[in-house]
Structure formats: C-alpha cells, structure tokens
Amino acid sequence: MITLRQLEYLVSVVEEGSLTRAAERLYVTQPALSHQLRALERSIGGPLLERLPRSVRLTPMGRALLPHARAALDSVRQGQAAARQAAGAEAGELRIATLHSVSLGVLPPALRVWRRRHPGVRVHLVEHRNSGELAAAMGEGRADIAVGPPPVGWEGPVCVLGVEEFLVVLAAEEPGPATAHGDGGPPRIGLAGLADREWVHYGPGNGLAVVVDDACAAAGFRPRAAVRTEQTASAPVLAAAGLGPALVPANIVPVAFGGRLFRPDPPVQRVLAAYTRIRPDPLTDAFIDLLQREASMMPGHVRRQLEGG
The missing domain is CATH 3.40.190.10 (Periplasmic binding protein-like II)
Incomplete structure (x- = not known):
C-alpha cells in the first residue's frame, strides 16, 4: 500500500537532489528514508530512483509517478x-x-x-x-x-x-515625443520609429522576451539587443541609463524614476x-x-x- 509519507519522501528527494539532504529536511535518518523509498518501489513494481555517486535521478517510472505524488500531497494540504x-x-x-x-x-x-x-x-x-x-x-x-x-x-x-499595459522606457536625453498625450498619460510612440536602436532586451528564458519580440515583429522589425537581462526589474533602470529602449510592464516602473515613459502605439498588453x-x-x-x-x-x-x- 502506498502512503502519503512515502510520496512526501519521494518528492523531497527529487527537490533536494540527494537522500542525505532530503533526510535532513524531513528530520529522519537516511536509513529510514531509504527504507520507505524501497517500500514505495515495491508497491509500484519497479525502481523509481537511480542512485548516482553524488545525486539521484528519476527513472521513467519515477518521472511518471512524480506529478501524481505532488498532486496527492497538494490535495491533502x-x-x-x-x-x-x-x-x-x-x-x-x-x-x-x-x-x-x-x-x-x-x-x-x-x-x-x-x-x-x-x-x-x-x-x-x-x-x-x-x-x-x-x-x-x-x-x-x-x-x-x-x-x-x-x-x-x-x-x-x-x-x-x-489587462497589463506595457510602456516603452527611454533615457531622459534620448529623442522621442516631447509633449504629453491629451489624456494626461505618457505620450504615444510607434515602435517602428525605434527599429534602428539597440534595445534593452530580456534573456531567452524570461517570458517578456517573447512579448518584446512579438511587439517589434508587429511593427515590422526584429529588435537588436544592446544588453540582455534575466532580471525584469533591471530593464527600466538599464533603459533609463541610456543603454537603449526597453518594453516593460507599467506596474513595475519605480516611483522615483529618471527615464522617459511612452505608451506604445498600438498598445502592447498582456x-x-x-x-x-x-x-x-x-x-x-x-x-x-x-x-x-x-x-x-x-x-x-x-x-x-x-x-x-
């Protein structure tokens, strides 16, 4: 019979990457942890973990069981x-x-x-x-x-x-629309007018990289990156420092901010x-x-x- 404790032990081993660290996290001895894992493997009918010299790796059976183990623990919580x-x-x-x-x-x-x-x-x-x-x-x-x-x-x-709105950030000295929009918000700017600039872009793992690429593609160009950052909060700061335009969610722009803000035309939203x-x-x-x-x-x-x- 499979127990919640056994599933918890399996998930902990996977998240910690080793039996030793998982035992410390669970406040149990490593032999006790290993015993429960072996019992779980007997109940499942095959090995769930491959023991390596300094770590562990899930077997195909282990990978199949893991999401169900997490879901079971989640339901209990x-x-x-x-x-x-x-x-x-x-x-x-x-x-x-x-x-x-x-x-x-x-x-x-x-x-x-x-x-x-x-x-x-x-x-x-x-x-x-x-x-x-x-x-x-x-x-x-x-x-x-x-x-x-x-x-x-x-x-x-x-x-x-x-709907989350995005803004374009430029350095204070960079050229751009000089007058505010009639509704009192940031002035509008067409992304096509920034096609020749090098951008503050996001790393390929950051989901905002896709937002930038799609918005620029709709404007007819592919943005060239002057710098890429994985840290979303760094983008408006780097743009304000003059490294190039950045497209950022409106609600992450710092209150005390030295750059210029513009609304893309057409709007960019998520x-x-x-x-x-x-x-x-x-x-x-x-x-x-x-x-x-x-x-x-x-x-x-x-x-x-x-x-x-």
Whole structure:
C-alpha cells in the first residue's frame, strides 16, 4: 500500500537532489528514508530512483509517478486548509506560483494586505521565468494558485484579473515625443520609429522576451539587443541609463524614476489571471478575491472579471 509519507519522501528527494539532504529536511535518518523509498518501489513494481555517486535521478517510472505524488500531497494540504477555514482557524500555508514580472507588480500590494489580515497563514512564493514553466508547475501540483497569463486550454478554474499595459522606457536625453498625450498619460510612440536602436532586451528564458519580440515583429522589425537581462526589474533602470529602449510592464516602473515613459502605439498588453487545478478551497478563494480587488486599483490595469474553467 502506498502512503502519503512515502510520496512526501519521494518528492523531497527529487527537490533536494540527494537522500542525505532530503533526510535532513524531513528530520529522519537516511536509513529510514531509504527504507520507505524501497517500500514505495515495491508497491509500484519497479525502481523509481537511480542512485548516482553524488545525486539521484528519476527513472521513467519515477518521472511518471512524480506529478501524481505532488498532486496527492497538494490535495491533502488543500483539505487541511479548507478544514481549518471551516473551523474558523486562521492558519495554514498558501503556495503561490507566478512570474518574476508579476511578483514585482500586482502581487506585492495584495500580499501586504493579505499578511495584515491573515498573519497566521504562511505564504510560499515561487517565481518562474515564463508562462510555460508556470503552467507546468501548476499542473504538477506544486502550488495552490498560479498568477500570470492564462494558459491556452487550461481545464481548471480561471479568474481574469485584468489587462497589463506595457510602456516603452527611454533615457531622459534620448529623442522621442516631447509633449504629453491629451489624456494626461505618457505620450504615444510607434515602435517602428525605434527599429534602428539597440534595445534593452530580456534573456531567452524570461517570458517578456517573447512579448518584446512579438511587439517589434508587429511593427515590422526584429529588435537588436544592446544588453540582455534575466532580471525584469533591471530593464527600466538599464533603459533609463541610456543603454537603449526597453518594453516593460507599467506596474513595475519605480516611483522615483529618471527615464522617459511612452505608451506604445498600438498598445502592447498582456492578460493576467489567477488559475488553479481544481475548485479553490476557501483559503485560496479568499486570496483570489483580494487579488481581484488589488489588481483593479493598480495603474496599468483595466479591470475585467471572468470566471471560467
């Protein structure tokens, strides 16, 4: 019979990369850990891990079992959280998966309010480089909720938070439209007029690299990179320093900022959503509700609410 403890041991070994570190994390002896893993392998009917001199590697059977093990552990945690909420207990853990750019924008104000209202709930935030990694992590049960662009064909519940606007950042001394737009916002700028510039671009693993490439392709050119950064927060700073134009989410631009801001014409936008694998438990549902309210008040967002999945 397979036990949750055995599944927890397997997941811990995979995440730590060795039996020794997993045993330390779980506060058990390494022989006890190995015994439970062997029992799990007997129940499954074959080896799950290949023991290497300094690490371990999943076998094909292990790779097939891992997402189900994570999903089983996730369901138990969600059940615990739901039970605590039903009993009126303000305790538990909320695991949030997101993108680096989103963790700089919509999430901080929401987490600040959440922490004030639910001090007994631990928050585990994991940031991913792009939407594909985010959806994969959520599909494998590594989080209670994902916050980012909604994946195509997602079968679980999806709550659209809004449309994230992007801005072009230039150094203060660089040429560009000199007058503000009539509505009081940043002036507009056509990306085609920046085709001959070298850009502050993102590394290939950063999901914003695709946003930049697609926007420039729509304007008829492929951007040449003066510098590439994996850190989303660095892009507006590097652009303001004169290294080239950058396209950044509006809500990550620092308050004290020395560069010039422009709105792309046509606009560059990205839908953001909160999505889960199954119907949210009360704890997760409360966070989604808070996230909706906070997102609606942020600059660079147009509030739209939609339930689906």
